[in-house]
Amino acid sequence: MTDVLHTVENGVSWITLNRPEAMNAVTWDQRERIIALLGEASADPDVRAVVLTATGRGFCAGADLRGTPASGDRVPGDVARTIRLGAQRFIAAVMDCEKPVIAAVNGTAAGIGAHLAFACDLVLAAEPARFIEVFVRRGLVPDGGGAYLLPRLIGPQRAKELMFFGDAVTAPEARELGLVNRVVPAEELEKTAREWAERLAQGPTRALALTKQLVNASLDSDRTAAFAAEAAAQEINMTTRDANEGVASFVERRTARYEGR
Numbered sequence: 001m002t003d004v005l006h007t008v009e010n011g012v013s014w015i016t017l018n019r020p021e022a023m024n025a026v027t028w029d030q031r032e033r034i035i036a037l038l039g040e041a042s043a044d045p046d047v048r049a050v051v052l053t054a055t056g057r058g059f060c061a062g063a064d065l066r067g068t069p070a071s072g073d074r075v076p077g078d079v080a081r082t083i084r085l086g087a088q089r090f091i092a093a094v095m096d097c098e099k100p101v102i103a104a105v106n107g108t109a110a111g112i113g114a115h116l117a118f119a120c121d122l123v124l125a126a127e128p129a130r131f132i133e134v135f136v137r138r139g140l141v142p143d144g145g146g147a148y149l150l151p152r153l154i155g156p157q158r159a160k161e162l163m164f165f166g167d168a169v170t171a172p173e174a175r176e177l178g179l180v181n182r183v184v185p186a187e188e189l190e191k192t193a194r195e196w197a198e199r200l201a202q203g204p205t206r207a208l209a210l211t212k213q214l215v216n217a218s219l220d221s222d223r224t225a226a227f228a229a230e231a232a233a234q235e236i237n238m239t240t241r242d243a244n245e246g247v248a249s250f251v252e253r254r255t256a257r258y259e260g261r
Contacts, residue, residue, distance in 0.1 A: 004033045011048040011201035013041045020056025025064035035093040042098035048201035048260045053104035060113025087144035094119040098209040104193035105129045115144040125171040126186040136166040204242035205260035
């Protein structure tokens with residue numbers, strides 16, 4: 001059985017975790033495969049949006065360390081290095097992907113699985129989905145960018161509440177908090193994700209990539225840096241065919257036909 005399913009349809013790269021018997025707890029091999037697929041999506045002009053989803057009842061129950069390559073005795077620095085090259089690199093691959101990434105959360109997203117969803121640009125959740133900052137239950141510090149992502153999504157106090165208590169958050173509660181864009185019945189999740197992704201895939205792909213970069217960077221920038229980045233992004237984007245098509249379609253009063261170039 002393939003642990004990560006992958007197809008490209010109508011300009012959308014579908015990346016599906018496929019270990020339903022383990023609630024899609026992510027292994028080292030799966031992580032490396034997904035990072036590679038996100039890099040390929042960035043570089044492939046025929047891929048214009050990405051959907052991350054999973055099979056079975058769970059989206060991702062966290063990290064499965066059983067498939068981690070063996071190492072010798074632990075020495076100071078090993079844990080930090082493992083986090084940098086593992087969980088943090090995994091989440092960064094989603095945030096740095098040059099195509100919009102949609103999380104279609106079908107079930108429980110716990111630990112790094114929750115952060116995988118929160119790193120995506122848009123989050124759709126099926127009604128049975130739950131999000132759990134499980135680290136505190138194990139006596140651990142959140143990793144995979146959780147303490148970076150959550151305060152930016154919902155503010156520091158609510159982020160601390162989720163991380164201090166480790167309680168499960170239902171899909172409707174996550175929507176109310178601002179962690180999820182939309183909650184849909186389980187049977188409509190794939191259909192809704194397909195509609196959203198294919199709509200994005202018909203858009204001005206480079207403009208979307210630059211917009212994603214601007215929004216992500218704005219949370220760490222002062223106004224001067226954010227305005228300079230915005231001006232530079234506009235300069236770059238105006239060299240694309242899609243930008244010229246967008247302007248021409250406005251002048252000619254017709255629907256734009258974007259090519260992703």
